[in-house]
Amino acid sequence: MAQLVPVDLVVDVLTAALGDDADAGDDDIARLLAEADLPEDVAARVGAEVRRLKATAARWRRRGRELAALYSSAHELAQLRDVDELLERLVQRAHDLIGTDVTYLSEYHVASGELRVRTTLGTVAPSFPNLRVPPGMGLASMVVTTRSPQWTSSYAGMTQAPHDSDIDAAVAAEGLVSLLGVPLLAGDEVLGALFAANRIPHTFTHEEISLLSAFADHAAVVLQTARLLAETRRSDAETRKAYGELSRHVEAMERASRVHEDLTALVLQGGDATDVADALGRALRCTVTMLDAELRTRDGVSLDAGDVREAVTRSRRSGRCVFLTTPEGRSRVVVAVVAGSTLLGALVLDQGTLAFGPVEQRTAERAAQITALLLLKQDAVVEAEQRLRGDLLADLLSDDPARVQPAVARAMARGVHVERTRSVVLVATDSEHRREAVRAAGRAVGNGGLVGEHANRVVALTAEEDPATAAKTVHAAVTRAVGGGVVAVGAPSTGEVATLRERCEAAESCLRVLPALGVRDGAVTTDEYLPYTALFGPGEDRVAAFVDATIGPVLAWDDERGSALVPTLAAYLDNRCSPVATARALHLHKNTVLQRLERVTDLLGEEWQRPERLFRIGIAVRLCTLAKATGPS
CATH class of the missing domain: 3.30.450.40 (GAF domain)
Incomplete structure (x- = not known):
């Protein structure tokens, strides 16, 4: 039967365990248990549990004090605006919180990838402040790279991060043995690393790591805010200074010459940069x-x-x-x-x-x-117009009728009559040149058309009746603006809003096919490549079934064994079914080509080279090659 413990004894023991005086509490607990008429094993068991409860309570009281100090520190740091003062106070407060021998902060430089010790507290060696940590070296680089706390109880024996001779020398001069580093993170940006270090071996507890990490999170936000405020003040001062100098310069020049007044009047009348150049040439007779x-x-x-x-x-x-x-x-x-x-x-x-x-x-x-x-x-103005036109195009080409109809009215308000669209042109160019391409295409199409960026393409809606002419006009304008490597595809349009999306998809399908056909610059129409656009258009899945039914065994053989029967078959068809010409084109021996053709015969049957069968095989091989080059539709 379980031993019953008197309630008064339990209350007295708990009161002693939860008291503030740790040493006195241990003595009281031992005395109370000794005076109680309890078996020895029961007294020992009660004593162990009470001591465990006392340690837990002490840990939570300590944790409460640490959290109070943490939030007090965060509040104090939030009042600072000077970055240098903030860094010094930050390290000081971290030093007080953790209670290690040395505390220091390393600032991360994104451009070079290195860290530099910016502020220290508790250091004695002159080599430690301003110490530079090369990218990928030391515990600090590991903190920045992993964006998580890293620590070691013995720096000399550390193996989780590469050592650097300069860093090792500075650490040895300072006498540091155990180190704990946590990242300073502001959103996705790494500002640096905060370190707490001892000159004796020390295993950092979970509570110490969590406390320093929490402090670093608060400090990083405050530090980022202070930096932004300092940069804002500096930019504001520079802006005011620049505007002041510009104003004084303008006033002086307006008093200096009548020409300046003419230029100012030109600006006020809505002239553009070319008008200024012309006016300057007339005024200076040059x-x-x-x-x-x-x-x-x-x-x-x-x-x-x-x-x-x-x-x-x-x-x-x-x-x-x-x-x-x-x-x-x-x-x-x-x-x-x-x-x-x-x-x-x-x-x-x-x-x-x-x-x-x-x-x-x-x-x-x-x-x-x-x-x-x-x-x-x-x-x-152009940037704003491009954004508006891009949004307008996105609505016009949407599959949601609730977006399309209002977009038609908005386009008409901007002088664009969608119902008059007779040609749709899609332009493929490098992303870095797309902005210039949109501008050039807009100039080529004129005010009556609509040009914008949509789905990583330049899209132009124009009233030009001939898609080929529209594509050539846009291609020439964009090429002049960005150089070569421009492909423009024109598609006919009836002016019906419901068909615009379909026309754009047809042109997009053509754009995907053209590189596989060797077309990487030029102006074409969807009608010129109608068989390809029809086969590779959106929603078309019959091509794969046809290819599989025609040359499926050959494809499976290549997939399973990593062989090259399909490329050999393609070269054979391209070279008028001549084994010698095929071997020359593939840089192979004729016997190798013949062996591969024999394998094709085994897979497709003896009659695969009959004219009608060979015609279908040729189409399937061509479609297979194009499908691999263009990817999924």
Whole structure:
């Protein structure tokens, strides 16, 4: 029968166990159990359980104090705005929380991938502050890479991370033995690593790791906020300074010359950057050539003169005119068109009857500034228009009628009559050039059409009756803007909104097929490749069934054994069923080709080379080759 323990004894023992004085509590518990009339094994069992309860309560009280200190520290750090002061206070509070010999923070530099010790507390060796940790080396790099806590009780014997001689020397000079590092994470960004270290071997407990990690999470958010605020203040100051300098410069130049007033009036009247260049040429009686950011003229001609490129670079740095001399001995002035640190283009002035003096130089520089403002305005307008047109296209091509009908009305409000669409053109080009491609296609189509980016393609809806003409026009415009590697596919349209999506899908199917046919630049129509677009169009699954029924055994043989019967069969058909020509095309011996053809005979039957059968086999091989090249529809 179980031994009953008196209630008063239980209450007294629990009161002693949960008291604040740990040593006195142990003595009281031992005395109470000794005085109780309990068997020795029962007293021992009660004592063990009470001691376990006391240790648990002490651990939770300690945890409560740690959490209180953690939130107090987070609140204190949130009040700081200076980044350097914040880092110092952060390390100090972490040092107080964990109670290790040394606490330090390493800042992560994304560009170089290295970490640098930024702030320390408790260090004595001069080599430790500002210590640089190369990418992939040491415990710090492991913390950043894994984005999780890492620790070691003996750094000298650490094997989980590569050692670096400089880091080992600094750690040895500081006398560090056990280290715990946790990442400073702000969202997906790694700001650095926070370390707590001892000069004796120490196994870090789960509570210590959790506490330092929680503190690092709070600190990272505060640190990121402080950095952003500092950057905002710095950017705001720079912006105010730039606008102040620009305002003073504009006022001075307006007082300096009537030409400046004419340029300002031109801007107010809605002129564009080319109008400024023309006005500048008339005012200074010279020829003005406007170049874009790639140093190309408005006609798309690239300027290959090295001296002009160098002059643009120098002008970009100084913000002033740079003088050159042409091969004919005439003076030439180059001034860069910049916005902040971004090069938008350049103005090249070839001197005419008027000499370039200080006033003319200032006028050219003012014109470059006005050109930059206009280009930024034009870019902003074009960018907004592209986004609107892209959204409009997405709605027009949607399979949801609730989106399509309102889109038709919105298009009409922008002067685009969808019912007048007679050609749909899809353009494939590199993603980095797609923005320029949309602009070029928009200029080619004109105001009555609709051009935008949709599903990683440039889509143009135009009233041009002939899809081939529409495709060639768009292809020529985009090629001039971005260079080669442009494929444009035109598809006829009836103007019915319900068919636009179908026409685009047909053109997209054609775009996927063309690279497999060797077409990587040019303008075509879907009608020219109608058999391919029909076979590889959306929802078509009969091709696979036909191919499997015709050459399925050959395909299975290649799949199971990794052989090349299908490529051999394709080369055989392409070379007029000549084994010799096939062997030459595949760089194989004739006997090898004959052996493979014998295997094909075994798989397809003796009559596979009869004309009608061979015709179907040829189509199946071609379709199989195209399907592998184009991927799933």
